[in-house]
Amino acid sequence: MNEAIAPESAEKLYRTARTRLAEAGIPSPDLDASLLLEHATGLTVLARITEPGRLVPTEKIERFRTCVERRLAREPVHRIIGEREFYGLPLQLTAATLVPRPDTETLVDLVLPLVRNRVARNGHCRILDMGTGSGAIALALLAEVSRATATGTDISAEALMVAQANASLLGLADRFTAIRSDWFEEVTGQFELIVSNPPYIRSDDIPGLDPDVREHDPLQALDGGRDGLDAYRVLAERSAPFLAENGAIAVEIGHDQAPEVTNLFVSAGYRRIGRRKDYGGHVRALFFVK
Numbered sequence: 063m064n065e066a067i068a069p070e071s072a073e074k075l076y077r078t079a080r081t082r083l084a085e086a087g088i089p090s091p092d093l094d095a096s097l098l099l100e101h102a103t104g105l106t107v108l109a110r111i112t113e114p115g116r117l118v119p120t121e122k123i124e125r126f127r128t129c130v131e132r133r134l135a136r137e138p139v140h141r142i143i144g145e146r147e148f149y150g151l152p153l154q155l156t157a158a159t160l161v162p163r164p165d166t167e168t169l170v171d172l173v174l175p176l177v178r179n180r181v182a183r184n185g186h187c188r189i190l191d192m193g194t195g196s197g198a199i200a201l202a203l204l205a206e207v208s209r210a211t212a213t214g215t216d217i218s219a220e221a222l223m224v225a226q227a228n229a230s231l232l233g234l235a236d237r238f239t240a241i242r243s244d245w246f247e248e249v250t251g252q253f254e255l256i257v258s259n260p261p262y263i264r265s266d267d268i269p270g271l272d273p274d275v276r277e278h279d280p281l282q283a284l285d286g287g288r289d290g291l292d293a294y295r296v297l298a299e300r301s302a303p304f305l306a307e308n309g310a311i312a313v314e315i316g317h318d319q320a321p322e323v324t325n326l327f328v329s330a331g332y333r334r335i336g337r338r339k340d341y342g343g344h345v346r347a348l349f350f351v352k
């Protein structure tokens with residue numbers, strides 16, 4: 063039989079959870095306890111701080127404790143919440159989608175001027191987002207540039223359902239098309255911009271990844287093959303027929319992959335026109351034209 067749970071103050075619940083998460087070695091116990099409390103109880107951080115004695119009803123305490131247990135089992139906080147903000151957009155997530163990372167915002171920053179410029183000059187910009195996952199990159203660009211359109215492809219039908227749902231929730235569905243495709247197999251047409259954050263972890267490195275990533279992000283969103291470069295070979299070798307005149311292609315890369323990925327594209331006849339570093343100072347995004 064379950065023990066009866068007495069109402070407790072939001073502040074006490076937060077402090078207890080924060081201590082447990084810290085003792086378990088969770089890297090950001092303050093933030094995670096705060097996000098989970100808000101998610102489970104609806105109490106904002108501001109409400110917790112300004113009304114520390116506010117009592118949380120028992121059913122919400124139970125919900126919060128379940129969330130904390132999941133975090134202690136190393137489930138990422140944004141998976142528990144089922145949502146992650148990316149480029150200012152709230153994106154829904156499921157087990158089929160990678161949790162979008164702040165590093166990927168670097169890629170959006172890199173290509174945004176081109177999208178704005180093409181729309182200003184031609185009235186449109188067609189974007190192809192290869193391996194769209196939650197739709198993060200394509201939807202961020204559509205939200206920023208109102209006359210751009212995007213096609214998001216993925217090999218995962220489940221991920222595409224999430225991307226499509228995100229497009230609808232954000233009011234972008236009329237400019238977003240989801241296509242299930244193994245890279246270019248089912249893609250038709252031409253695009254001013256191809257963009258991709260493909261799987262790029264070396265297969266042998268996957269067992270050593272942090273458990274938050276290894277056990278919760280979908281393997282097909284991570285595994286880039288023996289040297290981590292499988293997807294870049296496909297993108298470099300097969301994108302040309304899908305690029306409109308003066309079209310460009312931009313990719314996110316692993317923190318040490320800039321030389322190898324640049325070589326792949328240069329060998330396929332591309333010229334690098336830009337690159338951008340992430341918040342940690344690593345080159346994280348590369349930009350090429352034919």
Ligand SMILES: C[S@@+](CC[C@H](N)C(=O)[O-])C[C@H]1O[C@@H](n2cnc3c(N)ncnc32)[C@H](O)[C@@H]1O
Nearest residue numbers: 162193194195216217244245259260261282283
């Ligand atoms: C690193 S995740 C990126 C997801 C999203 N674009 C983001 O930045 O958050 C890579 C994505 O590529 C997809 N993918 C893997 N292999 C693929 C393939 N052969 N064809 C198309 N998409 C593929 C995965 O399902 C996953 O959604």
